[in-house]
Amino acid sequence: xxxxxxxxxxxxxxxxxxxxxxxVVGVVLFLIAVTTRSTLWDRDEPRxxxxxxxxxxxxxxxxxxxxxxxxLHKPALxxxxxxSFVSLFGVAEWTVRLAAPLATGLTALAxxxxxxxxxxxLGVLTVATFAAAPMVFGTGSTATTDAVLCAAITWSFAxxxxxxxxxxxxxxxxxxxxxxxxxxxxxxPVGVAVPxxxxxxxxxxxRRELPNARTLALGVCGAALAATALFVAWGLPANAATxxxxxxxxxxxHVVDRMADPMEGHGAKPFGFFN
Numbered sequence: 491x492x493x494x495x496x497x498x499x500x501x502x503x504x505x506x507x508x509x510x511x512x513x514v515v516g517v518v519l520f521l522i523a524v525t526t527r528s529t530l531w532d533r534d535e536p537r538x539x540x541x542x543x544x545x546x547x548x549x550x551x552x553x554x555x556x557x558x559x560x561x562l563h564k565p566a567l568x569x570x571x572x573x574s575f576v577s578l579f580g581v582a583e584w585t586v587r588l589a590a591p592l593a594t595g596l597t598a599l600a601x602x603x604x605x606x607x608x609x610x611x612l613g614v615l616t617v618a619t620f621a622a623a624p625m626v627f628g629t630g631s632t633a634t635t636d637a638v639l640c641a642a643i644t645w646s647f648a649x650x651x652x653x654x655x656x657x658x659x660x661x662x663x664x665x666x667x668x669x670x671x672x673x674x675x676x677x678x679p680v681g682v683a684v685p686x687x688x689x690x691x692x693x694x695x696x697r698r699e700l701p702n703a704r705t706l707a708l709g710v711c712g713a714a715l716a717a718t719a720l721f722v723a724w725g726l727p728a729n730a731a732t733x734x735x736x737x738x739x740x741x742x743x744h745v746v747d748r749m750a751d752p753m754e755g756h757g758a759k760p761f762g763f764f765n
Contacts, residue, residue, distance in 0.1 A: 503610030507602065510613035514598045517621045517630075521591035524631040525584040535633045537561070539586040542572030542633075552728050553736070560732055562739040566724060567675035568635045583633075590637040594630035597641040600648040607655055635676050642673035646685045650710065657702060658709040666710065670717035675724065678741060682714050682721075 530536045541554045541561045554561045554569045571589040579585045598617050605616040620626060629636035646669035653662040673681025689710050697703040729736040 503606070503613075506611045506613045507606060510602050510605075510617045511599075513614060513617045513621070514595050514602070517598060517617070518591050518595035521594055521627075521630045522584065522588065524627075525587035525591065526582075528583070530583055530586075530633065532632075535587075538568065538572065538633045538635075539583075542569050542586055543576055543581055545569050546573040546576040552724075553731050560735065562732065562736050564635060565675045565678055565721070565740065566728065567672060568638055571638065572633060586633045587631060590630050590632055590634070593637040593641040594626060597637070597644045600641070600644040603648045604651055607651055639673060639676045639681065642669050642676060642681065643685055645669040646673065647688065650685070650689050653706055653709065654700070658705055663709060663713055666713040667716045667720070670714055671720040674717060674721040682717060686710070686714055 530539055537556055541556045544555045544558075545551060548555065551570065551573070552566070554564075554566060568589065572586045575585045575588045579588075598620055601616050601620055602613050605613045609616075629640065646666055649662050649665035649669060653659075653666075656662065670682050670685060673685070675681070690707060693700070693703045693707045693710070700706065725736070
């Protein structure tokens with residue numbers, strides 16, 4: 491009786507997972523279709539798009555450029571992705587936006603992986619809830635960093651959750667390194683800081699329930715260091731090629747200064763209460 495019941499639950503979870511994966515494909519295809527329905531808008535999309543086109547056509551894959559001038563706002567991964575699609579499919583709105591729908595699909599798959607751990611029969615609901623969010627529709631169809639950053643950070647937590655359930659192994663370690671490296675190559679140090687601020691406090695809180703909490707914490711820190719090394723492998727040559735301007739502008743101006751004052755109409759003053 492028990493075996494039959496467990497098989498029924500497993501079959502139900504497998505069917506739900508299959509339907510959830512089909513839903514992910516549908517969401518990605520829908521977002522790709524949306525990318526063809528408008529010209530580039532806002533101030534960010536044209537800037538990212540033009541920089542990607544210049545990278546694809548100019549051949550400088552180390553330092554992005556916009557209208558011939560260095561564009562040091564963000565690290566290079568978003569430009570690599572967009573420029574790759576431009577090189578493959580030509581210059582068009584949908585090609586510079588294509589990274590966003592694909593990254594949104596990866597985020598949905600990461601959420602599905604998390605759902606399978608805690609609620610195997612709620613995969614479709616998890617993906618549908620995510621896809622129904624208005625912000626997902628916006629970030630999932632525009633030529634900006636948001637969708638790719640979201641995918642990288644979500645996958646880092648999916649790998650972390652897998653390590654909680656399975657223990658630390660090579661697959662979880664490699665997945666976490668890749669996800670954290672991608673997050674940094676999209677956003678800089680923030681890409682590794684945000685996941686660590688979630689993972690390490692969680693392990694501290696669960697340290698008495700998890701006999702391997704120390705091992706997991708060391709593994710997470712090791713993965714973060716390895717990911718940072720991959721980021722530095724691009725960052726040092728890029729900074730040298732710009733004679734130190736990448737570090738000064740990309741980190742000093744666009745990270746540190748943004749914490750004190752909003753720029754280009756983005757954000758508030760998080761430390762304004764100290765003024």
